[in-house]
Amino acid sequence: MFVLPVTVLMLAAAPAFDPGPWLEDLDQTQRALAEGYANLEWAVFEREADLPRLFADGRSRLKTVSSDLQARAVFDWLAHRIGDGHVGFRWPEATPKKEALGEAGACSKLGYDASKRAAPLAAHAPGYVPLDTDVSDEFPAGLITVAKTRVGVIKIGLFSPQGFPGLCEAAKKALAIPAGKPCDDTCAKRIAGWASDRLTVDLATQLRALQSAGAQALVVDVAGNGGAPIGWRPRCE
Secondary structure (H helix, E strand, O other): OEEOOOOOOOOOOOOOOOOHHHHHHHHHHHHHHHHHOOOHHHHHHHOOOOHHHHHHHHHHHHOOOOOHHHHHHHHHHHHHHHOOOOEEOOOOOOOOOOEEOOOOOHHHHOOOOHHHOOOOOHHHOOOOEEOOOOOOOOOOEEEEEEOOEEEEEEEOOOOOHHHOHHHHHHHHHHOOOOOOOEEOHHHHHHHHHHHHHHHHHHHHHHHHHHHHOOOOEEEEEOOOOOOOOOOOOOOOO
């Protein structure tokens, strides 16, 4: 996910709200998009997003706001108008979020939700034969014959460990995190790191299973995945 840097300033007891720092942040955001946004060409030529006009509208809106909350809303409006799920603003929380991992549903409170994963498309195709392995829940896969070629299809439903709550539970056990212990940012990152490494191993396992089942070609289905707010990219093995 392309996360744009934003400076948040706390203006305590100011006689009047000053949008100046937010306007500077907007300029920084525009430069960041121009210099580091991988989908810039798609946004301009495919989606026909008029970025100069959007940023001009954003400046006009910022000049009328009267609080930090309203200023944030302008930035979120801008991301929505760009229309790319990989572009967004990550706002800091007032206090570090902690969840007790011994509670029921603690992994869901950390953002782990299987419904974030997109469903496989090929499963609805005539002649599709699903592959049943120990990791098929994480990476649904199967075979389909196309013009006498056995094609292996594997689904990556989300490029993020947060789509796999079972791996969160496994990480808690593997990392020996005590039940009931609050999980701060460091704890959450340890869980996400362990889950990401496990996803890479399981993906490789499923690819080898497809090869053993006779796949002569491979299709990787990434349709509908929402990007990776907390990044996971499979490493080649």
